[in-house]
Amino acid sequence: MKKVVVLALALTVTPFAIEAQNTAQVNATATILANVVATPLTNLEFGQLQPGTGTTVSTGAAAPGGQTLGEFQIVHNSNVTVSTTVPANLVGPGGNIAVTFLCAYASASQGPTDIGDVACDALPTRVVLLPGVDETSFVQVAGSISGADTNVQAGAYSTSMTFTVTAVN
Amino acid sequence: MSAHRVLVLIAALCALLSVPQPSTGQIAIFPAQDLVFGPLQRGVPEFVATTDAARRAQFDVIARGSLIATFVLPTEMVSLANGSVLPIAILANDGLAGRSNSLVVFDPTQPLTFRGHPSKPFSLYLGGTADPGASQSPGSYSATITLFVIQAGA
Numbered sequence: 001m002k003k004v005v006v007l008a009l010a011l012t013v014t015p016f017a018i019e020a021q022n023t024a025q026v027n028a029t030a031t032i033l034a035n036v037v038a039t040p041l042t043n044l045e046f047g048q049l050q051p052g053t054g055t056t057v058s059t060g061a062a063a064p065g066g067q068t069l070g071e072f073q074i075v076h077n078s079n080v081t082v083s084t085t086v087p088a089n090l091v092g093p094g095g096n097i098a099v100t101f102l103c104a105y106a107s108a109s110q111g112p113t114d115i116g117d118v119a120c121d122a123l124p125t126r127v128v129l130l131p132g133v134d135e136t137s138f139v140q141v142a143g144s145i146s147g148a149d150t151n152v153q154a155g156a157y158s159t160s161m162t163f164t165v166t167a168v169n
Numbered sequence: 170m171s172a173h174r175v176l177v178l179i180a181a182l183c184a185l186l187s188v189p190q191p192s193t194g195q196i197a198i199f200p201a202q203d204l205v206f207g208p209l210q211r212g213v214p215e216f217v218a219t220t221d222a223a224r225r226a227q228f229d230v231i232a233r234g235s236l237i238a239t240f241v242l243p244t245e246m247v248s249l250a251n252g253s254v255l256p257i258a259i260l261a262n263d264g265l266a267g268r269s270n271s272l273v274v275f276d277p278t279q280p281l282t283f284r285g286h287p288s289k290p291f292s293l294y295l296g297g298t299a300d301p302g303a304s305q306s307p308g309s310y311s312a313t314i315t316l317f318v319i320q321a322g323a
Contacts, residue, residue, distance in 0.1 A: 020320035024198035030206035034307035131306035169308035
């Protein structure tokens, strides 16, 4: 008799203890595009050289007469990376003139650099102070030519560098 | 009380309780698709309609009986990179529900009662509006939309 009563109680309790329910989730997603505008400002000009003489154009200030510091401007509202392939030579009528390049970031055009000079293919990530708010950065491109490399045929020697600016978060 | 009466009592209780009762697991919810706003320009709101098959959120529910769906809707998406937020609104007209050829607009901010079917999925679609600010931080944003479904009866 006792066993029967226990069974009956169990049956009455069970239906109220179980409730059908379930849950699931999906995501809402969006990507805010970064604003990045790069504008070339000045070419790096070493100026006119006598054969056998070298020269250097430095970062951090406007170059002296006859020379110009290379520079481009970046308006960006996110962190950016700047990459390039660095050429080894200027090319002209007498062949190649070896050249070395150095780059730096600045907050003002032709102004003092925010970091020390680095190889142009090793610029660090440029960090914005306030993500989402446009800031202006400058990349200065400097370089030097050794006197030993300028005993070449007269003429114009040049090369080009293509910089890629990429927004990163 | 005689043994016969006890048996009759038990039989009566069993009969009373033999009406099919739901149990956990009888409601299947399939999170079929995220609500995808995609790439946005800062300062430019973006609306995803419930009829936008590629971008609307979708849940499919397979269950028996009368069901009640309730959503927990986000009001902002959060940057995965720096924790900044992007407002999102899923409002009264941003729900669409039903089976393939019979869909009706519903208010996802309120509970929705519908009938389940054991083999025909009942779909719940959500649209919404993302409203990035003029200085919205670039990057990826995400929020979670949660659907609860309970059985209201047979």
